[in-house]
Amino acid sequence: MKFTPRSPSSFSGFNSSLKHPIYFVLSSNIFPSFMATLSTQTDSHEDPDDRLCAATSGCSSLQQNCSSSSSSAALPMSSESPSPSSSLGSPARCLNGEWRIDRAWTHWKKLGQPKLMVAPMVDNSELPFRMLCRKYGAGAAYTPMLHSRIFSENEKYRTQEFTTCKEDRPLFVQFCANDPDILLEAARMVEPHCDYVDINLGCPQRIARRGNYGAFLMDNLPLIKSLVQKLADNLHVPVSCKIRIFSNLQDTITYARMLEDAGCSLLAVHGRTRDEKDGKKFRADWNAIKAVKGAVKIPVLANGNIRHMDDVHRCLEETGADGVLSAESLLENPALFAGFRTAEWVEADEESNIDGKLDQADLLVEYLKLCESYPVPWRIIRSHVHKMLGDWFRIHPQVREDLNAQSRLTFEFLYDMVNRLRELGTRIPLYVKGSHAGGPTENGVDTRN
Structure with missing residues (x-):
């Protein structure tokens, strides 16, 4: 179904012009700033910093967006309706490993095989920042991490925390989760508007330990496998995963192969362990990323130690990865991928x-x-x-x-x-x-x- 833009007055909430992004009602509560967002539903004394910086033309519910008109960018959220953003066709529930790998590469090539990407950053990889980085060379970007359960429940958060527009592609929408059914419910809401649904398996923060998600699911590999399989068997867009490495290289390789077998179509590898939180203190292990790239057949992205374009070239050469992610360095210098350095x-x-x-x-x-x-x-x-x-x-x-x-x-x-x-x-x-x-x-x- 082709998306035909309408004016804001004729179709509130969806407009593909640069000044009117698509606003979705999605949700999360994983970091302290998200608590403030959620509290405003019942507390009239809203923190001024939680106000939107300008008025939006968002609508009241995602379901409205999905059913408003045949010219909408969205389709009904069911496993029987293909996503217009996907090149994969029907869900992959009956496909064997080789077919899935072929489909993974077909999709990646259709997107142009972007090499330079904005990593997911809570409260920092939002739409305007993604668009700034895209202007200066980023070929693709991740949304901030979104909590799948609250994403599916909380309308206010969805309105504020997930926005996109026609020019914001290729786009990875990242969720943290520990329940396959809830993750699928959230993922179905966004699949018409992204190129990958990504599972966050790398967050090392204490809040992730308390919430049992991110890198702390590394202690429960069967649960991780079920999360990937649930999405791979039911979505029309491919599933990607962002992981951290184990201290033992063979454990990392076994982990990566398990994700591939479960239906992961693209793997982003942060070359630090769960305990190595300080990027300035611990160098990312590019050799581990290289080993993962050699062990799996799907596209692999490298994350860690990307501070300027010389690092990009060295990382691609040393790891053989299909692209790189940058996070903290982009926050200081969003023009990094255009060759500028501090x-x-x-x-x-x-x-x-x-x-x-x-x-x-x-x-x-x-x-x-x-x-x-x-x-x-x-x-x-x-x-x-x-x-x-x-x-x-x-x-x-x-x-x-x-x-x-x-x-x-x-x-x-x-x-x-x-x-x-x-x-x-x-x-x-x-x-x-x-x-x-x-x-x-x-x-x-x-x-x-």
């Missing part, structure tokens, strides 16, 4: 690094303008401001203090803050090698088959 990663004796005529304040302004088109809670914007301007605030801490003192943010205040930093003479450039500044491509990474 001063921290400019070698002192490397004369070829020059001012790229772009800085983090420029990127922040671009991000804020995207937020005006794609509204998100102010807490998310506040977080990105601190991540992008952290070095600037260290030079002028009074500006950071003024930001922190604002209980209610506005775009006017934030634009004025950027102007104030510039008037103070602050500019910390992003650098590029020679005159080869990147653009909205995959920046020299070979994307040929």
Whole structure:
């Protein structure tokens, strides 16, 4: 079914123009910020940072979106209705391993085999940030991690925490879960609007331990297998998984093969163990990722140690992976995939690094303008401001203090803050090698088959 755009007045909630993203009613409560979102349903004293930064034209329920019109982008959420976003056709419940692998590669190739990807980040890989990273070279992106149970239950969270638009593709929608039936219910809500439904098997935080999801499911491999099988047998879009490694390499390989056999069509491997939470303290093990790539037949993505494009090239070469994910480095520098790097990663004796005529304040302004088109809670914007301007605030801490003192943010205040930093003479450039500044491509990474 082809999606025919309508005006906001004629079809509230769905519009494929850049200024009107598709708003879905989906849900989660896995980190403290999500608690605030949920509490506003019964507490009239809403935290100002949980307000959306601009008005939306969202509708009251996902089911409305699914049944409003034949021109809608969504289809009824049943296992009998194919997704327009999928190249896989009917669910794979009767397919053997070789057929599933062929289908996995057919789908991946149809998406263009993107090499550079925005990793899933709670409260940080939301729509406007994804769109900014896509402008600067990201070929695909993950949503923030969404909690499958609350996703299927809580309308307010769904409205705020999952938004997308026509240009936001390829897109992975990531869930954490420990119940196959609940996971399937949530996944069916989004399958018409994404290219993969991803299962988070890598979150190492204490909240994941308490909730029994993420990397803590590594202690219950039969449950993990049932989660993957449930989606693979019933969805029309493929299932992907994002994992961490075991300390024992053979255990990691056995784990990866189990996921492939269960129906996983793409595997993202974070090259750190569950206990190695500090990315600055523990280097990701690219050799383990290479071993996984050699052990399975489905596409494999590498995660860890990606700070600039030299790391991208080295990782792809050393691991043989089909693409890379970056998280923390993108938060500081969303133009990383276009070849820009922060001063921290400019070698002192490397004369070829020059001012790229772009800085983090420029990127922040671009991000804020995207937020005006794609509204998100102010807490998310506040977080990105601190991540992008952290070095600037260290030079002028009074500006950071003024930001922190604002209980209610506005775009006017934030634009004025950027102007104030510039008037103070602050500019910390992003650098590029020679005159080869990147653009909205995959920046020299070979994307040929």
